[in-house]
Amino acid sequence: MTSQSDFGLYIHVPFCERKCGYCSFYSVIVNDSRVDSWLHELEANLEILREKFLGNYGGKIRIRTLYFGGGTPSVLGISIWEKLFGILRENFVLENCVEATVEANPNSLNENLLSFLRDNHVTRISLGVQSLNDHELEILGRLHDSKQALHALELVKNYGFDLNADLIFAIPEQNIRSWDKSLSGVINSGADHISTYQLTLEPDSRMYASFGNVDFNVNGYYFYRYAQYVLPRKNFQQYEISNFATENHECIHNLSYWKQENMLALGRSASGYIDGTRYKFSHENSELELESEKLDINARAREAAILLLRTKYGIAKREFISEFGSENFSSIERILKQMPDDLFVRTRENLALSAKGMRVGNAIWSEII
Amino acid sequence: MSGNNNIRNFCIIAHIDHGKSTLADRLLERTGTIKQRDMKNQILDSLSLERERGITIKLVPVRMDYKSQDGKDYVLNLIDTPGHVDFAYEVSRSLAACEGALLVVDASQGVEAQTVANAYQAIEQGLEILPVINKIDLPSARPDNAKQEIQEVVGLDASDAILASAKDGRGVDEILEKIVAQIPAPSGDPNAPLQALIFDSVYDNYRGVICYIRVINGTVKAGQNIFFMQTKTTYPVNEVGVFKPGFTPVESLSAGEVGYITASIKTLAEAQVGDTVTDAMNPASEPLEGYRKVKSVVFCGFYPVERDNYPQLRDALEKLCLNDSAVTYEPETSEALGFGFRCGFLGMLHMEVVRERLREEYDVELVATAPNVVYEVVTNSDEIIEAHRPADFPDLGDIKEIREPYIKLSVFLPSEFTGRVMQLVQDKRGTYKSMDYITPERVRLIYEMPLSEFIIDFHDKLKSQTRGYASLDYEFIGLKASELVRVDILVNGEAADAFSFVCHKDQAYNRGHATVTKLKELIPSQLFEIPIQASIGKRVIVRVNVKALRKDVLAKCYGGDITRKRKLLEKQKEGKKRMKQIGKVSIPQEAFLAFMQVDDKPK
Numbered sequence: 001m002t003s004q005s006d007f008g009l010y011i012h013v014p015f016c017e018r019k020c021g022y023c024s025f026y027s028v029i030v031n032d033s034r035v036d037s038w039l040h041e042l043e044a045n046l047e048i049l050r051e052k053f054l055g056n057y058g059g060k061i062r063i064r065t066l067y068f069g070g071g072t073p074s075v076l077g078i079s080i081w082e083k084l085f086g087i088l089r090e091n092f093v094l095e096n097c098v099e100a101t102v103e104a105n106p107n108s109l110n111e112n113l114l115s116f117l118r119d120n121h122v123t124r125i126s127l128g129v130q131s132l133n134d135h136e137l138e139i140l141g142r143l144h145d146s147k148q149a150l151h152a153l154e155l156v157k158n159y160g161f162d163l164n165a166d167l168i169f170a171i172p173e174q175n176i177r178s179w180d181k182s183l184s185g186v187i188n189s190g191a192d193h194i195s196t197y198q199l200t201l202e203p204d205s206r207m208y209a210s211f212g213n214v215d216f217n218v219n220g221y222y223f224y225r226y227a228q229y230v231l232p233r234k235n236f237q238q239y240e241i242s243n244f245a246t247e248n249h250e251c252i253h254n255l256s257y258w259k260q261e262n263m264l265a266l267g268r269s270a271s272g273y274i275d276g277t278r279y280k281f282s283h284e285n286s287e288l289e290l291e292s293e294k295l296d297i298n299a300r301a302r303e304a305a306i307l308l309l310r311t312k313y314g315i316a317k318r319e320f321i322s323e324f325g326s327e328n329f330s331s332i333e334r335i336l337k338q339m340p341d342d343l344f345v346r347t348r349e350n351l352a353l354s355a356k357g358m359r360v361g362n363a364i365w366s367e368i369i
Numbered sequence: 370m371s372g373n374n375n376i377r378n379f380c381i382i383a384h385i386d387h388g389k390s391t392l393a394d395r396l397l398e399r400t401g402t403i404k405q406r407d408m409k410n411q412i413l414d415s416l417s418l419e420r421e422r423g424i425t426i427k428l429v430p431v432r433m434d435y436k437s438q439d440g441k442d443y444v445l446n447l448i449d450t451p452g453h454v455d456f457a458y459e460v461s462r463s464l465a466a467c468e469g470a471l472l473v474v475d476a477s478q479g480v481e482a483q484t485v486a487n488a489y490q491a492i493e494q495g496l497e498i499l500p501v502i503n504k505i506d507l508p509s510a511r512p513d514n515a516k517q518e519i520q521e522v523v524g525l526d527a528s529d530a531i532l533a534s535a536k537d538g539r540g541v542d543e544i545l546e547k548i549v550a551q552i553p554a555p556s557g558d559p560n561a562p563l564q565a566l567i568f569d570s571v572y573d574n575y576r577g578v579i580c581y582i583r584v585i586n587g588t589v590k591a592g593q594n595i596f597f598m599q600t601k602t603t604y605p606v607n608e609v610g611v612f613k614p615g616f617t618p619v620e621s622l623s624a625g626e627v628g629y630i631t632a633s634i635k636t637l638a639e640a641q642v643g644d645t646v647t648d649a650m651n652p653a654s655e656p657l658e659g660y661r662k663v664k665s666v667v668f669c670g671f672y673p674v675e676r677d678n679y680p681q682l683r684d685a686l687e688k689l690c691l692n693d694s695a696v697t698y699e700p701e702t703s704e705a706l707g708f709g710f711r712c713g714f715l716g717m718l719h720m721e722v723v724r725e726r727l728r729e730e731y732d733v734e735l736v737a738t739a740p741n742v743v744y745e746v747v748t749n750s751d752e753i754i755e756a757h758r759p760a761d762f763p764d765l766g767d768i769k770e771i772r773e774p775y776i777k778l779s780v781f782l783p784s785e786f787t788g789r790v791m792q793l794v795q796d797k798r799g800t801y802k803s804m805d806y807i808t809p810e811r812v813r814l815i816y817e818m819p820l821s822e823f824i825i826d827f828h829d830k831l832k833s834q835t836r837g838y839a840s841l842d843y844e845f846i847g848l849k850a851s852e853l854v855r856v857d858i859l860v861n862g863e864a865a866d867a868f869s870f871v872c873h874k875d876q877a878y879n880r881g882h883a884t885v886t887k888l889k890e891l892i893p894s895q896l897f898e899i900p901i902q903a904s905i906g907k908r909v910i911v912r913v914n915v916k917a918l919r920k921d922v923l924a925k926c927y928g929g930d931i932t933r934k935r936k937l938l939e940k941q942k943e944g945k946k947r948m949k950q951i952g953k954v955s956i957p958q959e960a961f962l963a964f965m966q967v968d969d970k971p972k
Contacts (some may be wrong), residue, residue: 010929158925200923241922257929258837271930278932294931303935338953339918340897361894364943 002175006064006258009082009092011042012085012267013073017108021261022168022201023140026269026283027071037266039087044287045266046091054288055273062093066100068120069366072128072151074104078116082247085120094121098254101126101164104145106152126161126195127152131149132185133178135173140199142173148184153189171199172215174332178232179223188270192249195242211337221349228355241358253287259306260300302327306365313343332355335367373881374554376447378583380463382488383473384481392473392535392544393431393447399541400433400445401615405541430569430581430627431614437549443729445610446546446627448568448583450487453617457542457844458485458663459569462643463494464490466568466583466627467499471544476502476510476532479811480518482781482842497552500530501544514808522807529549538732555625562653563587563595565622565646570637572692576607578634579616582646583627585657590621595632598656600639601906603649604632614746637694664776665697665713666845667720667824668757670965671727672709676732685731686710689723698722701860701933704867704949705961706736711757717808717824738965742821745772745848746869759869762855765906772848774820775940778803782839783810784812785856789834797822798873818843820872829864855891856881856910858888859902861951867961877903881911899954 007081015030015038028034054061066088076084088094101124102117108355114125131137132146144152156163165186169179188196198220228238236244243254257273265272269283282289295303301324308315321329336351343357343364357364383389397403427649433445447469450460464470470491474480491498500519502512512532521528531547533540534923569581582589588597610618610626622628634640642663645656672680686698697713714720720740727733744756747770748763756762764773776797782790784806791801791814799816807813823843831839856877858868868888873881881903890900892915899915 026870085755198923219920224922246584261930265929270622271932272541273929280930280932303931306935306938307931343896346534359922360896360918362938363918363921366945368939369938369940 006062006096006262008065008253008263009063009088010253010263010265010272011066011068011073012265012270012271013026013068013076013103014038014071014268015070015075016072017075017105018141022199025071027158030072030075032356035076035120038095039080039083041268041287042084042266043087043091043214045270045281046264048262048287048290049266049272049279051272052292053277053279056215056275058218059065060091060093061095062105063150063264064099065256066094066097067253068100068102070103072105072108072115072169073102074108078112081113081120089231097121099162101251103128104152104156106149109152109155111159113289116160118161120161122161124164124194126164126166127156127191129153129165129182129186130168131171131174131178133174136168136174139172140168150189151187153186153191155188160192163189163191164195164251165189166195166197168197168199170218170220173220174223175216176222177225179226182232183227183230187236188346193238193243193245194227194231194236196224196244197242198224224359228358237312238355238358241361244257258311260304286365291320297324300324302332302368305332306366309351309353309365310361311359312352314350316350320347332368336364339364339367373557373559373623375443376446376555376625376629377443377469377552378448378467378555378625379469379471379548380448380450380467380491380492381471381473382450382484382498383471383486383503384475384478387475387481389449389473392471392501392503392533393449393540395535395538395541396445396447396545397431397433397614399538399545400435402431402433406884423927431613432611432627434551435545435709438546443549444592444626444819445545448627455714455719458641458661458715459799460487461490461659462495462566462568464494464496465657466566469499469548470553470963471501471548472525473501473503474514474515474519475508476505476512478619479515479838480522482779482813483840485779486842486844488525492525498525499544499547500525500531501540501550502530503523503535505532505539506534518807518811522813539843541873546764552593557584557586557624559586559588561586561591561624561625562651563646563648564653564657565589566657566671569642569646569648570640570694572637572723573631573664575832576631576633578631578637578640580630580632580634580646582622582629582630582744584622584624586624586653587648588621588623589630589646589648591618595630595646596649596652597640597644598652599641599644600661602634602639604634606638607631607773607788624798625696628698633678637690637692641694662696663715665695665715665743666820667714667716667740667742668711669720670701670703670706670709671698671712671724671735672703672706672738674734674736676707679828681731682710682727682733682735685727686712688731689726693698695719695722703738703845703961703965705886705958706738706966707734717828722815740824742774742819742824744853744854747772748769756871758866759857759871760857761870765855770850771853773851775817775849776820776823776843777817777846778814778816778823778843780814780816780834780839780841781807782812782814783862784810784834786839787812787814790814790831790839793827793830793834794818797827817846820845820851854905856884857904858884859900859904859909860888860892860951860956861897861899861901861954863954865951865956868964878910885911885913887963888960889913889915892954892956893962895954897953898940 014027016027100122102122103126105128117217129149130140130142134145167182181360231244238244239250263272268281268286271280277292277294279290279292343354345352345354381389409874430448435443435445448463450463472488502515504932505512516527516530519525531540531543564586565582565584567580567582571579573579589609591606591608595606596603608618608631609622610616643660647653667815673679690696695715697711698699699711746756748756748760748767749769794816801819802815817856853876854873854876855871858865885901885903894916894919898917902909902911903911945955948957
């Protein structure tokens, strides 16, 4: 049972063995002293949140979903994980946690770690496979090859975790066949959830520099469309713009973001949401700097509509109206009525984007905002 | 001053660059009107644009005192004729104020197109013409050829043409002597009722309008009440004077004399070129012949570079029109450029002059749209509509006839380029009239051609086809029925006026195709497919589609940073807001600009 006081908890683990050229998340190269001060910062962050936003939630906070993202959480040694869980147990009630995910890279995953995580509430591993094509992995500058990736997938499965595989499309020199191989490869290895991300580079990205003769201007349409076509045939439903899952394997933590549910986020650059306030820790000095904004009901309504339309569940009309008022609903509905019908799946009770609508989501949402 | 036997009123007819201004300077110098040390080069050029480009649009009139070789004193009035066809009407009024003209021809280049037209006008008005072969100091000078061309092209006897060099002064004395000897003294009765011709007028901030006049009959003096016979207004004269150069007051001006009057007139519109000034108490029974109201033939939009500068542009135009009554303007709004003015001009050079003056004198930076002409549409009920833009055209079914302004075009060119130029003119819907050889190497082509084709880029094309060796002249010959059509552009079924155009029916498909293709490139994909059509009336002649957006979503993880996601969407929305909506379609500003052929600096 979820209660109002249950939170999602996101821990940002900002460490990598090497920084990937395309990645824009905050991370640094792992070393012991950095890890120690990071653990200290997590506690400090929580104090800040308690002071500013958590006045109504005394004592230990009940956690419903837990997510360790990065960075590369799997680079942390077991002794660090022990300390980390120690901190979490001191501050949170983890007994009701229904889903706990750890992001991992194929090359930094080992059986000791998997075994430890399994014994400490972790239910799900999200593996940064990215591709099962060695040339594509090379272009991405990953530290693993396809063999290591398949091995890691198998290992995770053997330990009984739920398994997500991240895959990247629109990689230079990628084609539909290699994309299909990556998709079917992770499915055959037992993944029950696939996140697909389009390779997007900032203009100053290191990747441009390292592959001067490669054309990075790849059209993502075909790959995305193909994923939308092929994955449902293999029982993976697209439940969100970037995410596909088999039945009952949708990522509950991930969905919390789109449902505007309360989210504690700790660590540099981490963003969360508490009772109508969005906040984000600085990536420079998270102990001191925190940006936040309190949304009024109209802004929340519009944001809610946009976030809900990212998912296959869409906007449940009655709930939406009871939360934000019928005026907010009808003004959004008016805007959407101007658009072609085939972008939407409409029922009496519900309004969601069709697969086609999902492909042009930005154009739709930018009208609502 | 009694009698007018000692007055000679004359003008100089010359092609651009053939040395009109320099020759005028020499005459001033030789008659001692201006001391050599006071001479600025080409002192009479009044507009900075003229000096900059080395061309003369209009000289200031000047009065010279000359003692001839027979020992008599003469008054010589030099009145200029604007050296450009845009000002053809003003040329005719200037000629009407003179009894004679110097026809100046460059010794190495021979007769050019504009010279012929102006010489014919002078002949038509009965002026005595003195041919002058100028620039004989140049090594390439071939005075005999030039003489032959005057004889064969203009039809004047040039056997005793004066050989001159305005540069080194050769022939200047002979010119002065011949002016005195051959140009007739003005006739006219100083005691008859006043009749004075306004051949030019300028606006002065302190004195109001200054009318440049030639007194034909009667006498005018300060204090007298004068009556403008066309505008039917009466003013008391403040001052009368002559051009010494510089305004120099005199007691009176009588029949045969040239000078100016001021009368606290507020706007140029009240003292128009060609009007007749008479005595309010004792008016002449008839105005002088030849008055007509000048009409704009070329139009374009002027817009401020910065939208906020609209009031400055408006004020500048208002002031400029005080001393150029031939400019017309009315407010106009453009989807791409905002608020501006649709301005009318006598021709292309006039347009450029006005634009340059706005920049130089009023410090206004502006963008100008491509020039266009005015069509006359006759409806089935025989109503005549003046159509400035495509939107002014009535429905296709209601049009009986469309007329467009035509010009008679004369091109003088080296014969080797004849084929190319004929092709060029034909591509521009020109109709062949005649071709003759001036000399074995030089040809004159005469065509009739729609003005709309001429004003776009004809002059540039002609120059590039003939490596700059062709000269041209044109005159308006009125409106002619043409097989014109209005091509409508429909975006998603809605008419988009900004992209519609008028063209000959044979060009409709090509231009329609070019237009919709370009729009297809400029209109970004949107959530639905957008048909872009070109149609004549209800008949669609071309259609292309802007395909619906296929993908506009970043499948990307935001790490829960919803704020960043929202900001990206807000940015996208901002981008769309800057576009103009036609129906449901958002059209970027660049698309409008692309169809205006906007030019923000003079060529």
